Amino acid sequence: xxxxxxxxxxxxxxxxxxxxxxxxxxxxxxxxxxxxxxxxxxxxxxxxxxxxxxxxxxxxxxxxxxxxxxxxxxxxxxxxxxxxxxxxxxxxxxxxxxxxxxxxxxxxxxxxxxxxxxxxxxxxxxxxxxxxxxxxxxxxxxxxxxxxxxxxxxxxxxxxxxxxxxxxxxxxxxxxxxxxxxxxxxxxxxxxxxxxxxxxxxxxxxxxxxxxxxxxxxxxxxxxxxxxxxxxxxxxxxxxxxxxxxxxxxxxxxxxxxxxxxxxxxxxxxxxxxxxxxxxxxxxxxxxxxxxxxxxxxxxxxxxxxxxxxxxxxxxxxxxxxxxxxxxxxxxxxxxxxxxxxxxxxxxxxxxxxxxxxxxxxxxxxxxxxxxxxxxxxxxxxxxxxxxxxxxxxxxxxxxxxxxxxxxxxxxxxxxxxxxxxxxxxxxxxxxxxxxxxxxxxxxxxxxxxxxxxxxxxxxxxxxxxxxxxxxxxxxxxxxxxxxxxxxxxxxxxxxxxxxxxxxxxxxxxxxxxxxxxxxxx
Amino acid sequence: xxxxxxxxxxxxxxxxxxxxxxxxxxxxxxxxxxxxxxxxxxxxxxxxxxxxxxxxxxxxxxxxxxxxxxxxxxxxxxxxxxxxxxxxxxxxxxxxxxxxxxxxxxxxxxxxxxxxxxxxxxxxxxxxxxxxxxxxxxxxxxxxxxxxxxxxxxxxxxxxxxxxxxxxxxxxxxxxxxxxxxxxxxxxxxxxxxxxxxxxxxxxxxxxxxxxxxxxxxxxxxxxxxxxxxxxxxxxxxxxxxxxxxxxxxxxxxxxxxxxxxxxxxxxxxxxxxxxxxxxxxxxxxxxxxxxxxxxxxxxxxxxxxxxxxxxxxxxxxxxxxxxxxxxxxxxxxxxxxxxxxxxxxxxxxxxxxxxxxxxxxxxxxxxxxxxxxxxxxxxxxxxxxxxxxxxxxxxxxxxxxxxxxxxxxxxxxxxxxxxxxxxxxxx
Numbered sequence: 039x040x041x042x043x044x045x046x047x048x049x050x051x052x053x054x055x056x057x058x059x060x061x062x063x064x065x066x067x068x069x070x071x072x073x074x075x076x077x078x079x080x081x082x083x084x085x086x087x088x089x090x091x092x093x094x095x096x097x098x099x100x101x102x103x104x105x106x107x108x109x110x111x112x113x114x115x116x117x118x119x120x121x122x123x124x125x126x127x128x129x130x131x132x133x134x135x136x137x138x139x140x141x142x143x144x145x146x147x148x149x150x151x152x153x154x155x156x157x158x159x160x161x162x163x164x165x166x167x168x169x170x171x172x173x174x175x176x177x178x179x180x181x182x183x184x185x186x187x188x189x190x191x192x193x194x195x196x197x198x199x200x201x202x203x204x205x206x207x208x209x210x211x212x213x214x215x216x217x218x219x220x221x222x223x224x225x226x227x228x229x230x231x232x233x234x235x236x237x238x239x240x241x242x243x244x245x246x247x248x249x250x251x252x253x254x255x256x257x258x259x260x261x262x263x264x265x266x267x268x269x270x271x272x273x274x275x276x277x278x279x280x281x282x283x284x285x286x287x288x289x290x291x292x293x294x295x296x297x298x299x300x301x302x303x304x305x306x307x308x309x310x311x312x313x314x315x316x317x318x319x320x321x322x323x324x325x326x327x328x329x330x331x332x333x334x335x336x337x338x339x340x341x342x343x344x345x346x347x348x349x350x351x352x353x354x355x356x357x358x359x360x361x362x363x364x365x366x367x368x369x370x371x372x373x374x375x376x377x378x379x380x381x382x383x384x385x386x387x388x389x390x391x392x393x394x395x396x397x398x399x400x401x402x403x404x405x406x407x408x409x410x411x412x413x414x415x416x417x418x419x420x421x422x423x424x425x426x427x428x429x430x431x432x433x434x435x436x437x438x439x440x441x442x443x444x445x446x447x448x449x450x451x452x453x454x455x456x457x458x459x460x461x462x463x464x465x466x467x468x469x470x471x472x473x474x475x476x477x478x479x480x481x482x483x484x485x486x487x488x489x490x491x492x493x494x495x496x497x498x499x500x501x502x503x504x505x506x507x508x509x510x511x512x513x514x515x516x517x518x519x520x521x522x523x524x525x526x527x528x529x530x531x532x533x534x535x536x537x538x539x540x541x542x543x544x545x546x547x548x549x550x551x552x553x554x555x556x557x558x559x560x
Numbered sequence: 561x562x563x564x565x566x567x568x569x570x571x572x573x574x575x576x577x578x579x580x581x582x583x584x585x586x587x588x589x590x591x592x593x594x595x596x597x598x599x600x601x602x603x604x605x606x607x608x609x610x611x612x613x614x615x616x617x618x619x620x621x622x623x624x625x626x627x628x629x630x631x632x633x634x635x636x637x638x639x640x641x642x643x644x645x646x647x648x649x650x651x652x653x654x655x656x657x658x659x660x661x662x663x664x665x666x667x668x669x670x671x672x673x674x675x676x677x678x679x680x681x682x683x684x685x686x687x688x689x690x691x692x693x694x695x696x697x698x699x700x701x702x703x704x705x706x707x708x709x710x711x712x713x714x715x716x717x718x719x720x721x722x723x724x725x726x727x728x729x730x731x732x733x734x735x736x737x738x739x740x741x742x743x744x745x746x747x748x749x750x751x752x753x754x755x756x757x758x759x760x761x762x763x764x765x766x767x768x769x770x771x772x773x774x775x776x777x778x779x780x781x782x783x784x785x786x787x788x789x790x791x792x793x794x795x796x797x798x799x800x801x802x803x804x805x806x807x808x809x810x811x812x813x814x815x816x817x818x819x820x821x822x823x824x825x826x827x828x829x830x831x832x833x834x835x836x837x838x839x840x841x842x843x844x845x846x847x848x849x850x851x852x853x854x855x856x857x858x859x860x861x862x863x864x865x866x867x868x869x870x871x872x873x874x875x876x877x878x879x880x881x882x883x884x885x886x887x888x889x890x891x892x893x894x895x896x897x898x899x900x901x902x903x904x905x906x907x908x909x910x911x912x913x914x915x916x917x918x919x920x921x922x923x924x925x926x927x928x929x930x931x932x933x934x935x936x937x938x939x940x941x942x943x944x945x946x947x948x949x950x951x952x953x954x955x956x957x958x959x960x961x962x963x964x965x966x967x968x969x970x971x972x973x974x975x976x977x978x979x980x981x982x983x984x985x986x987x988x
Binding site for chain 2: 090164
């Protein structure tokens, strides 16, 4: 058992729902107890969808368990088919139904429906939401494209030079972080390169569209968490190369253009020369010097966390002080990036562990999910959301992609907005004891009504072997420490104590504090 | 003639009306959802769901992002290896409870909450609770109940939780006088208002279940008279009756008239005369009626359709029809408790469709056909119905908002009026 306060991912059948809901003309019959219908509200409330997810639940109760739950499933599947007339039917079980082993796949097959029936085996006690989405998308692609599969030794012929290259966009789904706008942005980008988008899937795709995937020259994998399994199969089966760069940030978008150009055998020079992002200039403008070396903690799904680390370091001049993900399936990629940054990666889906790590790292900005937004709020640290899991405010009415050059603009604004503006921060440094301008005050362009009063969280320190000889703080040193902005105060305290301990000092004086400051100065 | 008097003269309303019983897909929450408000109500209690990732995800989704502080609920998520053998699962549970209590020494009452998967694998949480209680006593009391969807619908989770508290209540002393127990979680502000009214009426001592702290559990016995503040407490009522307590038959304290009749039931049991009762309730009742007036003007004759959700549907239908002049078309409830709802049913028009259980697709068909002005439904249905042009009221708001009592009557009416008022304001 695992003690869990908040979860980053839902169960795998919610991942399957994200695929079913993203697609057109499919229906998902889910063997599940009463109550599992809660998942509908994720789509209707958080994403503000104007239709119910295309999901029928058997909602069995205790009294049904003594009877025939298999019959209940068959009735539900038959009625759902008759009512909704889908072009493909997905069937599966939620965690409880998995235990009663009714075999939804077999039961649905016995109904002899005139459309493809895709049985989903999503082990609820081992796997989670993103895996469920990836597996479901893969199974749907496989099943729908099966009739178009070429022989095993088939080789993709060279593209007719008279035809524009064409690709599929894979991965955007329901409940995705800005997927809707990313698709628009990347479609525009590809269009500027002279590349046609053949099929976008699963978002907006019908089963017949999945059958046509093999007709494209290559695949663009927008969200590896969801699309990589399917893209790997398409690469093996239809000999379609797939992109590996996720175009989030200016540098990554440029790399993406180069990668796409190479796959499509076109010249990227014009596209690279004419890009429109304001991020590079905004970042170089003098006002942004205050961003230099800002300590930033990053946590999210692997794709967004890795992209954020690169933007933070290379495009905004931040210092990345923490990097982690809840996507265990992609832990290796995050580890590699963390290593380059000289960081210990945080691979966990335990919220409390993330909270501890954030408090320990004493960052000045937290980039994370809605959960890290709450952690940051509790710690009184500015934050921005970069990844699912998400809430209603992550579906803005305006166009707000994360990908491509416009995505980089959006990211610049979103990350910089929660921070103090340049001169304001300097004034704060000068007039730290000003009654209106104290270090607990929010940036003046954010009216929190004083809500930013930081809540200190006691972080239990690792018991050190020499805890009993911890040096004592002299009164004036302690007073001086309080003048250091709260978001770095914890770090300053720990650094100073470590500095003193290493030198065998028993007391920390004003001198020690500034000696330590000079020692650790960056 | 007051609305009440008018009903008294009419027939038995919906008391004997046929009920449409449905057994299809039920678009409802399970009983785990009750944790969202129960953990705020009992301030030193912790709710540990023994379940799956789905359970954790459900509570988190139902609670939205209400992370005020580290929550006093969590899920012990069962994994593949826990399903292999039961002894293993018990050890795991002991370990997790130890970990939890070490982290939260402020917790005095721990509920182990059963879920669908724990019920299906027949994990005996009552034995776990006994074992853990013995281990952690006297610092922490460990109880258990089931909030599983296979056994409970939404508010039945509160019923199961309160029923699990009843055996813990001390026996009232043999020489004690009559006492009043108000049963069902109410907002603190509502509780305080009721307490003041009972004091003025000379009714007491008065206790509330659940209490705000586990150390304030009331005592119970043959001299206890109890009033249900919520309509979904069948098991709790049965458990209280077994302890000798007697239920005061009343409608539920919604609206000016509902609240009056509810207080009247207690006043009658205490032999309070009519003049004194009138003297105490007149001012707040007049205030409540006045607060309802503008909403009645907006809502009278509007057609309203209730999807089953919280079991509050029947008392709410009574309120909107008798106090606001609305016209209920269908009133769905997950479960119809005829005895507890007797005085509410008697006040409903006999041509209303009463439905119990659900087949959501068929009910949506009926709903569209009946073209209501307002639909009361769960969060999964609200936006899709709005997109079809049908105004909706989310039913969960009726549980998360203080709606009982005189001072909240206007607020309750406003909840129904707001979606319609909003439509008249918007010109986009």
